[in-house]
Amino acid sequence: MYAETFNNLIEELKKMPGIGPKSAQRLAFYVLQSSGRDIDRLIEALKAAKERLKHCSVCYNITDVNPCKICADPGRSSEQLCVVGEPKDLIAIERSREYNGKYHVLGGLISPLDGVGPDNLRIRELMRRLRDGKFSEIILAISPTTEGEATSFYLSRLIKPFKLKLTRLAYGLPIGADMDYADEATLSKAFQGRRDI
Amino acid sequence: MYAETFNNLIEELKKMPGIGPKSAQRLAFYVLQSSGRDIDRLIEALKAAKERLKHCSVCYNITDVNPCKICADPGRSSEQLCVVGEPKDLIAIERSREYNGKYHVLGGLISPLDGVGPDNLRIRELMRRLRDGKFSEIILAISPTTEGEATSFYLSRLIKPFKLKLTRLAYGLPIGADMDYADEATLSKAFQGRRDI
Numbered sequence: 460m461y462a463e464t465f466n467n468l469i470e471e472l473k474k475m476p477g478i479g480p481k482s483a484q485r486l487a488f489y490v491l492q493s494s495g496r497d498i499d500r501l502i503e504a505l506k507a508a509k510e511r512l513k514h515c516s517v518c519y520n521i522t523d524v525n526p527c528k529i530c531a532d533p534g535r536s537s538e539q540l541c542v543v544g545e546p547k548d549l550i551a552i553e554r555s556r557e558y559n560g561k562y563h564v565l566g567g568l569i570s571p572l573d574g575v576g577p578d579n580l581r582i583r584e585l586m587r588r589l590r591d592g593k594f595s596e597i598i599l600a601i602s603p604t605t606e607g608e609a610t611s612f613y614l615s616r617l618i619k620p621f622k623l624k625l626t627r628l629a630y631g632l633p634i635g636a637d638m639d640y641a642d643e644a645t646l647s648k649a650f651q652g653r654r655d656i
Numbered sequence: 657m658y659a660e661t662f663n664n665l666i667e668e669l670k671k672m673p674g675i676g677p678k679s680a681q682r683l684a685f686y687v688l689q690s691s692g693r694d695i696d697r698l699i700e701a702l703k704a705a706k707e708r709l710k711h712c713s714v715c716y717n718i719t720d721v722n723p724c725k726i727c728a729d730p731g732r733s734s735e736q737l738c739v740v741g742e743p744k745d746l747i748a749i750e751r752s753r754e755y756n757g758k759y760h761v762l763g764g765l766i767s768p769l770d771g772v773g774p775d776n777l778r779i780r781e782l783m784r785r786l787r788d789g790k791f792s793e794i795i796l797a798i799s800p801t802t803e804g805e806a807t808s809f810y811l812s813r814l815i816k817p818f819k820l821k822l823t824r825l826a827y828g829l830p831i832g833a834d835m836d837y838a839d840e841a842t843l844s845k846a847f848q849g850r851r852d853i
Contacts, residue, residue, distance in 0.1 A: 504668040
């Protein structure tokens with residue numbers, strides 16, 4: 460079959476998520492064909508990520524400085540706290556340029572099937588921030604999936620006693636999408652949330 | 657946005673074939689979450705592949721010894737030569753355990769649209785092997801795609817003067833597939849190539 464060195468590379472690549480045997484083989488051929496400098500850069504990036512990246516001790520976003528740039532930014536409001544599941548949700552929100560407050564990254568969503576309960580998320584840390592901070596609004600920016608709804612419900616019960624303004628993102632038709640492609644659940648949420656124009 | 661180290665890792669991962677922004681992000685999170693040892697092993701595998709793997713000087717398969725194990729194997733017939741496009745085609749054939757001769761890897765197929773002509777393939781090297789070797793049969797094991805057919809046609813014209821037995825793989829229904837899913841071209845090849853039972 461393949462040379463052992465090549466098989467070994469395929470095996471290591473196959474351990475990554477979403478990389479099956481065929482993709483691993485294609486990536487391995489890419490490694491062979493690309494210049495030594497490209498691979499050196501990839502190796503450097505992997506090493507640097509593993510050595511330098513950690514979670515911000517305040518919001519738990521991924522960062523190479525602590526606290527992270529968002530937490531340390533004096534230009535951002537300390538009155539609003541946006542709670543998200545994963546760092547990638549935070550990135551999606553930052554990309555929209557709609558929000559200028561602080562974040563709290565839970566590190567996942569409640570999912571009993573995957574063995575993820577409230578104790579596995581950074582909910583205790585969130586409660587500590589609510590007690591110590593001077594937030595006036597908490598925004599739950601959590602995907603409207605089964606896991607997300609369970610997490611929002613759980614969080615809202617914990618946050619209500621703080622007597623802060625507690626909001627969630629609007630549900631409705633995604634911009635740019637054809638209405639006849641929208642599923643029933645989205646359409647019924649869009650009806651329920653209809654606004655005067 | 658993301659920490660620079662993280663962005664940089666995503667950028668390097670995105671250079672790989674079939675890895676878009678979403679996959680690159682997912683892989684980067686995997687790198688963060690996996691143990692340092694896993695990443696070290698991946699880095700080692702990348703380095704080893706880049707340093708040790710080369711093309712066999714006889715058949716142009718990928719190898720870490722030269723000549724490769726197949727070329728050096730005295731248990732394999734030196735009378736048959738199987739011509740394939742890429743190393744992965746060779747592997748597919750080896751997996752079938754049907755063939756016990758030698759190989760020649762062209763390093764691609766003729767594809768004018770991609771700027772790949774006969775001179776970019778190891779056809780001159782194949783001709784040299786045919787002149788110097790003692791082959792009795794040449795098997796073209798080349799995908800029946802447009803590029804593959806062009807390559808087979810080109811090669812057959814070059815090989816015919818050697819007055820060797822020249823064959824190609826059979827075309828027909830793939831084993832295990834439902835007949836009503838077969839496309840017209842495959843079905844008509846299957847009819848043309850029907851056999852007595």
